[in-house]
Amino acid sequence: MKVALTGAEGFLGWHTRVLLRALGWPDPVLIGRADLADAAVLADRLRGVDRVLHLAGVNRGEPAEVAAGNVAVAEALARGLRRCAQPPKTLVYANTVQAGNGTAYGDSKAAAAAILAGAAAGCHLVDHRLPHLYGEHGRPFYNSVTATFCRVLADGGEPELRDDRELRLVHVTDAAAALLDAPPAGPWDAAMPALRIGVHALADRLAGFAATYRGGDLPPLTDRHDVRLFNTYRSHLFPAGYPIPLVRRADHRGELVEAVRSHGAGQAFCSATRPGVTRGEHFHLAKVERFVVLRGRAEIRLRRVGGRGLVRFPVDGAEPVVVDMPTMWAHDITNTGDGDLLTLFWTNDLFDPARPDTYPEPVAAA
Known part of the structure; x- marks a missing residue:
């Protein structure tokens, strides 16, 4: 049409x-x-x-x-x-x-x-x-x-x-x-x-969302309006409010970073990406998605759909940070280091191949 x-x-x-x-x-x-x-x-x-x-x-x-x-x-x-x-x-x-x-x-x-x-x-x-x-x-x-x-x-x-x-x-x-x-x-x-x-x-x-999210915690998102109101609030934080620093805890056993603290529910996963490889190149309409690099170096790039300018975040597993993908922004992540890149990804919903809410879009499009 x-x-x-x-x-x-x-x-x-x-x-x-x-x-x-x-x-x-x-x-x-x-x-x-x-x-x-x-x-x-x-x-x-x-x-x-x-x-x-x-x-x-x-x-x-x-x-x-x-x-x-x-x-x-x-x-x-x-x-x-x-x-x-x-x-x-x-x-x-x-x-x-x-x-x-x-x-x-x-x-x-x-x-x-x-x-x-x-x-x-x-x-x-x-x-x-x-x-x-x-x-x-x-x-x-x-x-x-x-x-x-x-x-x-x-x-x-x-x-x-x-x-x-x-x-x-x-x-x-x-x-x-x-x-x-x-x-x-x-x-x-x-x-x-x-x-x-x-x-x-x-x-x-909205004030409750802001208070919970201030330290990187994700608030309960109990219905579709909660998700969309939270996305609306996040759109006013982006990009100045990111990355959000995470606390690194260490003792004789080693180190721990709490990458995702969700007050609701969601899905988290890790990926290993070889040097020079790019993942992503898509956007979402409603999905809340979080990227955390745990090992290696990378660049996260974003472009508002229909726009031209790129937002870039260099990230390094040595200093873990949170970058949450704003809805309606095409995004990708590229391994810019010499070794494998270990990245944790989290979304607020479980992946449904029949309704994936993932739409192909090159980030560097003119």
Whole structure:
């Protein structure tokens, strides 16, 4: 299926592109501001597209700017669709549960839906009213209260709490799966299972993760929202919060390093890697994965999916450290020493070959 996206650089847009990569679907057509400004250009860009995801919008700013921005981008997209000789079969709109709630944001999102409903004959509109989204690399003080709490905790602070209210949280990858109508072939869920939690309870849960993880211990991860909230918190620690030093204990019997202290469950294993050999070259959507080099020297490299820059960690078994792989970052480890490399790997779940949550991706890709 060929997909086009507006708002591809935003929070939901990036997660949607990562999910497309995990699904193995073709690279999406990215619709930018310049394309939206010219209906003829936009119609050409949409040629051969099966599904358009309209994710672009304005949710912060002066009320008049928010209202005008959401309506203007919907009108621009509608003009381009009407110019298509063969319009896409499906137009998916990332709307909000706040649509029509009397605010500039909610009313403009509802108005945009009405504009898109008449965008092009033969183009079916799917209007997804999304709740509060959270997930990795959300923009603090902008995208969500979850991102804000995670950023404050990652910086060593305490979230500022005011009025308490119940939130309905959905992980952004589940929302992307719903927008794409993705098959149930991975850790996503297009049914968008929600976590209902109060603001204070959310702050307490995240603060508990932060306190446990501060020394490298892994907190209990009892359900899928725990895993995803923990991954969201970890995304705000990376890369500045790594490596995490480990304590080396020694007596007459020798030395011991507690590489993994899990307050929940998981799977640990060791590998021996010959000099010059690289392991990995993949990314995960939900899996929490830890690398600890016990003997030898290596370089761990990571690249955010869709990005270009590499993060590198030289590691040595003589000074053991923890590097936990952030979700949605391609990663590998290369033996840079002269002898065999002994590495301990741990993941929070047991490997299931039917749902491996492991997607090939070269780290050094352009």
